[in-house]
Amino acid sequence: MxxxxxxxxxxxxxxxxxxxxxxxxxxxxxxxxxxxxxxxxxxxxxxxxxxxxxxxxxxxxxxxxxxxxxxxxxxxxxxxxxxxxxxxxxxxxxxxxxxxxxxxxxxxPIKPRVPGLDLPGVHHCWTLADARAIAKRAKKGADVVLMGAGFIGCIILESLLSRGVTLTVVEMAERMVPRMMNDKAAAMLKRWCAAKGVAVKTGTKVTKIEKSGRGLTVHLDRGKPVAASLVVVAAGxxxxxxxxxxxxxxxxxxxxxxxxxxxxxxxxxxxxxxxxxxxxxxxxxxxxxxxxxxxxxxxxxxxxAGHPARYKGSLAMNVLDTAGLISASFGRWDGVKGGDFAEAADKAAYRYIRLAFDGDRLIGALALGLTDHVGVIRGLIQTGVALGDWKQKLMSDPHRVMDAYLARAYA
Amino acid sequence: MQKSLLIDPGKCTGCLQCELACSYDNEGVFNPAKSRIKVFNFHDQGRFVPYTCTQCDEAWCLHACPVEAITVDRASGAKVVADDICVGCKVCTIACPFGTVNYNQSTGKVMKCDLCGGDPECAKACPTGAITYVDADWTGLERMRTWAAKTDAGQRATA
Missing domain, CATH: 3.50.50.60 (FAD/NAD(P)-binding domain)
Incomplete structure (x- = not known):
């Protein structure tokens, strides 16, 4: 063969x-x-x-x-x-x-139709070649604009910050990581980034990038233009x-x-x-x-190779570390019609959890600031285990997801 | 014959000696938060459940790792994280349907049970025999295997 x-x-x-x-x-x-x-x-x-x-x-x-x-x-x-x-x-x-x-x-990477994206100093962050180009410009104190605060943008954000740059993030949608977070979690993440010294502009579009002197000027559809020596495009x-x-x-x-x-x-x-x-x-x-x-x-x-194997389907899931705040999303965190949600938030501590159910089965989850044993969320969703009386316990305290797993599937 | 950890929750008194032994041996501190074996406390039932990685055959953590930081120790069969290769991306922590790979904020790496190179400290520290290290055939991990099979995205051939 x-x-x-x-x-x-x-x-x-x-x-x-x-x-x-x-x-x-x-x-x-x-x-x-x-x-x-x-x-x-x-x-x-x-x-x-x-x-x-x-x-x-x-x-x-x-x-x-x-x-x-x-x-x-x-x-x-x-x-x-x-x-x-x-x-x-x-x-x-x-x-x-x-x-x-x-x-x-x-x-x-998707290249949005914005004039100036071909200028020197504008890069995607997708290949090793991109990384080399970014490393050359992302020096301590450099002004950097990150276009897009989606999943990839938020992961790059941390590495740019660790290089000591001054960072502005511009996101078209009304919230950060719109596809893996709801408004509440995204608002916490935005507040976290601001506390780390990142300027986050949501609901804002880059309209044009121009060369100016030795650097670039990034024009926005609202607010003042931003000067940058590097623009990183992470638009999906x-x-x-x-x-x-x-x-x-x-x-x-x-x-x-x-x-x-x-x-x-x-x-x-x-x-x-x-x-x-x-x-x-x-x-x-x-x-x-x-x-x-x-x-x-x-x-x-x-x-x-002729060994028949069937695939049961992929589960959408992500884990993201944005400047130290760790978030994860699984499956249908946005829920289904007629399904219940359990939610708990501690804004001061940047902790949030939301579970989505269909009947007494877990179908999706969002977590912010929680890292221990998060994998069981995947297990609970993909095994479709009936939670029985544990659903009510999770409704009153969604943090007990590991206990629910142990009680319903293990011990 | 390969050995594995046999856990009998019925014998566990919740003394946490296993967590202390684990964190001390692996991280150099007596800190249950750094232990790779965790004892869960069901207050309302007065029941304790020690829990850690079963070194499952599916090895989701190993397959999900983008940089080959998790490998199989040939002698013990344990799936072991190489700290010098792990970049801390945490994908294994969401890929493991048992939730037995955790992120260690202080090292920036993930951690999981590695069977202490074939001589697990938790089993040695357990005073009641709730955790023992025995021939793999005896452990009767059927429940977890069933769980694994159900979670399995279809990795194994059907024929």
Whole structure:
């Protein structure tokens, strides 16, 4: 069997390793378009903070990892896929035939239509190359504007602060991290950031960036323009599907896959940020998160190698450390029709928890300032355990989620 | 034969010797907050439940780690966090459906039970035999295994 994997992020690498185990005889070709060994974008904030060097971001640490597993790693980019001919065309001009193809091309940052985003000193924070460029400009005392206070923006925020810059955050939505936090939690987070010396402007748009002298001027739709020597754009990401035009592979937000991670074209699979797969909470979704990429990569590879494995669906979940305030979100934290909520807040201590139920089952949660045993929230949601009388106990004290787990599922 | 921790909540008196032994051996302090085994207290029932990682086969923590900081110790079977590689991203803390990986604010890393290299201090410190370290076949971890299987996003082949 000839396996080709387009993409060398976590989904691609885990798929390649799984293929090697599942089919020791097959040939495995993994194609990545960055001039680096496979690395974790998730580790970039820690690189910028100086906690690790570039090697610390690599997905696998042993020097000959891929060679030892007989995984061929090619630095190129897939330009075209033909489901019919069962081959791919590379940017470099070559063609490769496949018996099974995995599309694990990830996502790229969204570039909003704002004049000036191409100016020197304006960067995304997505690749190692971006990180190097940001590190050059984010020096102590430098004025930095962060465009976007979503999940990625908030994670970068901490590493920028640790470099000693003066930081202004501009977010279009009325609250920070709008997709993983409600108004209450987001307001706490904003207050926390302000206390750390960050200027947070929510409900504000960047209208234009201009060169001025040796730096940049960032114009806003309200308030005074902000001077900056660096602008970091974190306005969300989108699945890399452009090269699939005309391929015969069905694409919506991402590559639509079934519960075996197979696309509409037999023999072509997708995994990770590029895949729109079964969502545990219902329907199909792109969940651009590490645990989903890892699950997708493994299950897709098993199916590619002819070992049928079914996927029960990814759970949307995130954990975020914003300048020391840790938050987490799981599943349907926004609830469902007719469902109950339990909530507890301690504003002074920056602690908040909200649980969402459907009947006596937990379906989602938000937590701020709470880190101990948070994983059981995932367990309770994905096992769908009936909480019985523990639901009432959680309604009066949602902090007892670990006790509820022990009582209902363990002891 | 590989061994694992066998926990019998019925024998636990809530003395917390296990937490103290764990935090001292792993973190150098007598501080239950830094322990990787936790004793939960059900006041209304007068019941104590010691709880820690079962070193499950699914190893969500290990698979979710983006930088290969969690690996399997071949001798003990424990899933072990390498502090010098962990970047503190905490993804494993939400990926583990048992909630047994926790973030340690003072080190900026995550921590979990590593079976103390095959000689767990908690079992040695337990005066009532509520925590023992025995051949894996005896531990009857069926309940947790069932839980694991239910949480499983479908990692294992069905055929």
């Amino acid at each position: 000839k396996y080709v994997i387009a993409g060398a992020g976590p989904a691609g690498v885990i798929a390649a390793e799984t293929l090697r185990k599942a089919d020791p005889e097959g040939s495995v070709l993994m194609i990545g378009d960055e001039p680096e060994p496979p690395y974790a974008r998730m580790a970039i904030p820690y690189l910028l903070a100086g906690d690790i060097g570039e090697k610390g971001t690599y997905l696998r640490k042993s020097k000959n990892h891929y060679k030892d597993l007989r995984i061929d790693y090619l630095q190129d980019r897939v330009k075209k896929v033909s489901a019919k001919q069962r081959e791919i065309v590379l940017d470099g001009g070559g063609r490769r035939a496949f018996d099974a193809l995995l599309i694990a091309t990830g996502a790229t 990401v989108k699945s890399n599907v452009g090269f699939l035009d005309g391929s015969g592979v069905k694409v919506k937000q991402g590559v639509v896959v079934d519960d075996r991670l197979q696309s509409s074209a037999p023999g072509i699979f997708a995994a990770g940020d590029v895949a729109e797969g079964p969502d545990f909470s219902g329907g199909w979704s792109v969940h651009a998160i590490q645990p989903t990429a890892a699950d997708h990569g493994r299950i897709a590879a098993l199916n590619m």
